[in-house]
Amino acid sequence: MRVGQGVNELQTGLTSLFDIDIPIVQAPIGSASCPALAAAVTNAGGLGSLALSWRSPADARTAVETAMAQSTGPIVANIVLDDAAATTAPETLVACCLDADVPIVSFxxxxxxxxxxxxxxxxxTVLQSVGSIDAARSAVAADIDCxxxxxxxxxxxxxxxxxxLSLLPQLVDAVGEVPVIAAGGIADGRAIAAALTLGAAGVWIGTRFLATAEATIHDTYRSRLVSAESSETVLGTPFDGGWPGMAHRVLETAPVSEWVDAGRPAREKPGAGERVGTTPDGEPIERYDDVLAVPGTTGEIETLPLYAGQGVGQIDRSKPAASVVTDLATETRIALNNAPG
Ligand SMILES: Cc1cc2nc3c(=O)[nH]c(=O)nc-3n(C[C@H](O)[C@H](O)[C@H](O)COP(=O)(O)O)c2cc1C
Known part of the structure; x- marks a missing residue:
């Protein structure tokens, strides 16, 4: 029998674990994640998420309660643990998740x-993001669920x-029965089918959901996500004002090209200290600050970090998140049924 024939191709360890229909998770995408996005994804049969670390404790509480009230299924609350990054302490956010009975917490x-x-x-249920096989082994030893x-x-x-492609099969081998969710560069159904074929129980998609109608990003940023090619991203440390030394992938805008041309300096970056914008709260934004362009941000939007993964070239328009979930599920079924063999 070919893959998927006569079976529900999208039934995986993840769909069973969370009682959802489609093994697609909307990844936490910082301040761009919001209750409307998380609820739209969960209500479409996937799993929506909220990133809590850049919210005040009160905002985090309101966001999880709103998302849970608007959702017909579970949602994920994500907490970044690196002390250098987050504005609210992990301990406080864990307490918020406990108080609000958040069904799934990711670190x-x-x-x-x-x-x-x-x-x-x-x-x-507790999820742990990793970038290495050793980190996955430690997480499993600590009884992480996924x-x-x-x-x-x-x-x-x-x-x-x-x-x-390299990480996923090795993680699957290393963690035994624990479900593995694949993240990074996944933006269409063929990539989801490939991840499932490699043993993933689901996928964790950021950039594709960043371009949806619900994501709280500035329209200029959304337009760039729709028009950019996959060759236009850079992995490096240009925007590490706020999270020193942590690598990130962004669109190669003019300031990023200038930084690359200057030899990717860690310090004394071209134009450092220059004010390039203002947050919706009226706070100044300096060049290289790790600040997301959200609705109400003013100034030179293309000078801010326009985070995007390598799947960005596969996004050709901004759609409602529910349509993205449905389209991806359909594409995945087609890809699995067309698999040779
Ligand atoms: C704008 C943006 C913000 C992000 N914020 C977070 C975050 O708050 N916490 C986290 O664990 N990962 C964060 N990520 C990473 C995503 O959760 C996810 O791993 C990544 O987007 C997957 O790759 P993709 O963008 O190619 O789909 C962020 C990604 C983007 C693009």
């Missing part, structure tokens, strides 16, 4: 082991040094 950019027992005792393996094709901050 990234750091080891969430210390929180696992408390979250399990509260009935939450691993997210992020390859370097990913948009935004990048955890490891391996491509998704």
């Amino acid at each position: 990234s950019f750091g080891d969430g082991s210390e929180f696992v027992d408390r979250l399990h005792a509260n009935g939450s 691993i997210v393996g992020q390859g370097i094709e990913a948009g935004g901050h990048v955890e490891g040094e391996l491509t998704t």
Whole structure:
């Protein structure tokens, strides 16, 4: 029998674990994630998420409660553990998730082991993002329920040094029965089919959902995501004002090209210190600040970090998130049924 014939091709360890229909997770995408996006993805049969780390404790609480109230299924709340990055302490955000009974909590950019027992005792499922096989082994030893393996094709901050294609099968081999979710550069159904064929229980998609109608990003940023080619991204450390030294993948805008041409300097970057914009709260934004262009941001939007993964060239228009989930599910079924063999 060919893959998918006479079976529900999209039924995986992830769909069983979370009682969802489609093994597609909308990845946490910083301040661009919002309750409307998370709920739209979950209500379409996938799994929506919120990134909490750049929200105040009160905003984080409101966001998870709103997303949960608007959703017919579970949602994920993500907490970044690197002290240098987040504006609200992980401990505070874990307490918020416990109080709000968030069904699924994900940790990234750091080891969430210390929180696992408390979250399990509260009935939450715990996910850990990793960029290496060793990190996955440690997470499994700490009783994490599900691993997210992020390859370097990913948009935004990048955890490891391996491509998704290289990382994924090795993670699957290393973690036994624990489901693995594939992240990084996945933007269409063929890539999802490939990830499932390599043993992934689901996919964790950021950039494709960043371009949806619901994502809270500036229109100029959304337009660039729709028009950009995959060859136009750069992995490096240009925008590390706010998260020093952490690699990230962004569109190669003029300031990024200038930084690359200057030899990718860690310090004394061209134009450093120059004010390039203002946040919706009226805070100044300097060149190289790690600040997302959201609605209400003013100034030179293309001078800000336009985070994007290598799948960006496969996005040709901005659609509602539910349509993206449905389209991706259809494309995946077709790809699985057309697989040779
Ligand atoms: C704008 C943006 C913001 C992100 N913010 C977070 C975050 O807050 N927490 C996190 O764990 N990962 C974050 N990521 C990484 C994503 O969760 C995910 O791993 C990545 O987008 C997957 O690759 P893709 O963009 O090629 O689909 C972010 C990615 C983007 C593009």
